[in-house]
Amino acid sequence: MLTQPSPQAGEGRGSPRPLVTKKFSLTPYLFLTPALLVTVVFILYPIVAVVFYSFTEYDIVTPPKWVGLKNYQQLAQDPTFWRALKNSFIYLIATPTLIALSILLAIIVNRNLRGIHVFRALYYIPAVSGSIAIGITWRWLFDVNGGLVNGFLVPLGLLTEPVQWLAEPAYILPIAILLTVWAGVGYYAVIFLAGLQNIPEELYDAALIDGCNNFQKHWYISLPGLRPQIVFVAVISSLAALKVFDEIYILTNRTGGILDSGVTMVFYLWRQAFRLTHAGYASAIAIVLLVITLVFSMMNVRLLERGVEAD
Amino acid sequence: MAQARTITNPALAVRTRARSQISEKIFWYLLLCLLSFVTILPFLWIFLTAFKGPNDAVYSTPPQLIPRDPTLANFVRVWNQLPIGRFFLNSITVAVCTTGFNVLVTSLAAYPLAKMKFPGREAIFYLLLATLIVPAQLTYIPSFILAVNVFHYYDSLPALILPNISSVFNIFLLRQAFKTVPNDLIDAAKMDGASELRLWWDVLLPVVRPSLATVAIFTFVNSWNDFFWPSLMLHTREQMTLPVGLAALQGMFTSDFRGVAAGVTMTVIPILLFFIALQRQFIRGLAGAVKG
Numbered sequence: 001m002l003t004q005p006s007p008q009a010g011e012g013r014g015s016p017r018p019l020v021t022k023k024f025s026l027t028p029y030l031f032l033t034p035a036l037l038v039t040v041v042f043i044l045y046p047i048v049a050v051v052f053y054s055f056t057e058y059d060i061v062t063p064p065k066w067v068g069l070k071n072y073q074q075l076a077q078d079p080t081f082w083r084a085l086k087n088s089f090i091y092l093i094a095t096p097t098l099i100a101l102s103i104l105l106a107i108i109v110n111r112n113l114r115g116i117h118v119f120r121a122l123y124y125i126p127a128v129s130g131s132i133a134i135g136i137t138w139r140w141l142f143d144v145n146g147g148l149v150n151g152f153l154v155p156l157g158l159l160t161e162p163v164q165w166l167a168e169p170a171y172i173l174p175i176a177i178l179l180t181v182w183a184g185v186g187y188y189a190v191i192f193l194a195g196l197q198n199i200p201e202e203l204y205d206a207a208l209i210d211g212c213n214n215f216q217k218h219w220y221i222s223l224p225g226l227r228p229q230i231v232f233v234a235v236i237s238s239l240a241a242l243k244v245f246d247e248i249y250i251l252t253n254r255t256g257g258i259l260d261s262g263v264t265m266v267f268y269l270w271r272q273a274f275r276l277t278h279a280g281y282a283s284a285i286a287i288v289l290l291v292i293t294l295v296f297s298m299m300n301v302r303l304l305e306r307g308v309e310a311d
Numbered sequence: 312m313a314q315a316r317t318i319t320n321p322a323l324a325v326r327t328r329a330r331s332q333i334s335e336k337i338f339w340y341l342l343l344c345l346l347s348f349v350t351i352l353p354f355l356w357i358f359l360t361a362f363k364g365p366n367d368a369v370y371s372t373p374p375q376l377i378p379r380d381p382t383l384a385n386f387v388r389v390w391n392q393l394p395i396g397r398f399f400l401n402s403i404t405v406a407v408c409t410t411g412f413n414v415l416v417t418s419l420a421a422y423p424l425a426k427m428k429f430p431g432r433e434a435i436f437y438l439l440l441a442t443l444i445v446p447a448q449l450t451y452i453p454s455f456i457l458a459v460n461v462f463h464y465y466d467s468l469p470a471l472i473l474p475n476i477s478s479v480f481n482i483f484l485l486r487q488a489f490k491t492v493p494n495d496l497i498d499a500a501k502m503d504g505a506s507e508l509r510l511w512w513d514v515l516l517p518v519v520r521p522s523l524a525t526v527a528i529f530t531f532v533n534s535w536n537d538f539f540w541p542s543l544m545l546h547t548r549e550q551m552t553l554p555v556g557l558a559a560l561q562g563m564f565t566s567d568f569r570g571v572a573a574g575v576t577m578t579v580i581p582i583l584l585f586f587i588a589l590q591r592q593f594i595r596g597l598a599g600a601v602k603g
Contacts, residue, residue, distance in 0.1 A: 024429075027427070028432070029423075031507070035419070042454060046452070049453035122351060132538050133579045146371075253561075283452055
């Protein structure tokens with residue numbers, strides 16, 4: 001349907017600004033149609049539908065039944081929901097940790113050493129291995145009997161006896177956050193490395209002449225120079241932290257952990273919608289998540305634009 | 312940093328050289344090795360466990376890493392109980408189709424957003440930008456119902472492909488790439504009477520090929536590793552992709568650590584090979600995605 005020459009094909013001849021089409025043309029809309037269709041069907045329509053479902057009782061099989069604000073009232077009194085909300089906010093600790101460690105790693109690998117590419121690639125491996133493979137690996141790392149963590153800490157005398165890491169409500173969330181950080185550092189470090197390499201060498205020379213030590217050099221030059229990357233990583237990694245699911249699913253073996261200690265917003269959404277078929281109630285959780293994300297992003301959206309678009 | 316020291320002033324340069332660069336190099340290599348140990352050790356441990364025979368301890372303190380009685384039996388056992396080859400084929404099919412369609416659809420959409428003026432361009436651009444914020448998981452409830460009632464692709468691979476043939480982030484990356492193409496090039500092609508579609512295919516796509524490669528690689532890996540949506544859609548063993556199958560395997564082999572390790576190994580090796588083959592493009596692409 002797009003094969004015929006578009007109307008403005010010949011129009012460029014002679015006109016001084018050929019890119020500005022004066023006549024109305026369908027071409028740009030046709031180019032955008034497939035992408036917009038997918039966006040409408042799989043993002044915009046679902047948002048509208050979720051808003052509607054959140055006011056209904058819906059088990060996916062029988063048609064939704066309007067119940068007004070009942071789901072939201074129920075949410076306000078649901079301790080698991082509050083725990084999920086709290087856990088999701090705690091998970092945001094991953095963001096500053098990731099930023100600090102990735103910048104540190106970027107500084108370490110930003111030097112001309114033979115084979116440095118190999119090391120950069122090695123640090124990147126967790127980012128491509130997939131959350132499920134990594135999650136399973138970590139489940140066994142922290143296994144009470146065979147896990148490497150107990151296996152190293154007990155003989156070293158740091159633990160008196162093996163710890164049931166994943167059965168301990170206090171440990172589930174920190175272990176999941178640690179996993180997220182471990183898997184993300186190499187990935188974000190690549191972004192920071194590119195930023196470091198864009199900082200003019202003369203700035204560091206000047207700092208050296210002014211008598212800056214290594215730490216001051218990075219504090220006064222690298223950090224301000226990395227501002228666009230820091231903003232970008234802050235936005236991306238905090239949005240990722242708010243919607244964490246795979247790690248919790250695998251580490252707790254789909255249970256959410258003892259006493260729901262590892263339940264996050266998205267995990268609770270999943271359980272309500274797809275385990276218990278409470279699609280209406282789950283939609284209310286989804287709306288809360290959406291509102292939190294919107295508020296959160298509103299503070300950052302300009303920065304995000306600058307981060308993505310900065311040339 | 313090393314260069315910075317050597318160029319500034321001669322006195323300092325001499326002193327630096329005198330302070331034996333060799334020991335400094337050794338320090339950095341030690342640090343780099345230590346750090347890669349942190350990244351690699353869990354994988355190494357899983358890989359080695361996958362080869363452990365019945366006489367090797369998996370539960371021991373201090374842990375035994377190297378199998379003394381190496382065997383392939385774990386791989387055979389897992390392979391016989393789960394259609395791992397089928398998982399692999401499914402994953403390849405989904406990732407290749409998703410990537411192919413996605414690159415076409417997003418580069419088609421990115422071109423007018425970068426280079427054409429038309430009513431509603433800003434509105435469409437900001438509408439797309441806004442959807443970047445929406446967590447995908449909250450769209451899954453209606454998408455699930457669509458999959459069952461409208462598209463009828465529940466428990467089949469198209470369910471994984473169709474929702475992912477466009478992605479807003481890729482549109483933005485490619486829009487940036489198209490913006491850097493000189494207008495003269497486009498004008499010249501138009502003078503020759505090329506249609507917009509020809510122009511896009513013959514002139515623009517070859518120019519932005521590095522960006523297309525970046526988008527393709529990351530779309531492929533994301534599709535390959537995707538779990539949440541595929542786990543909702545795929546029910547029958549024969550339809551599962553690797554991550555979904557791996558999660559099922561973890562459920563089946565709960566107490567068989569050697570078997571789980573063999574499953575993880577078989578799943579991770581292909582994507583690791585893919586990464587090793589294309590590592591430069593990975594690193595360059597990611598670095599280019601966010602320019603300072």
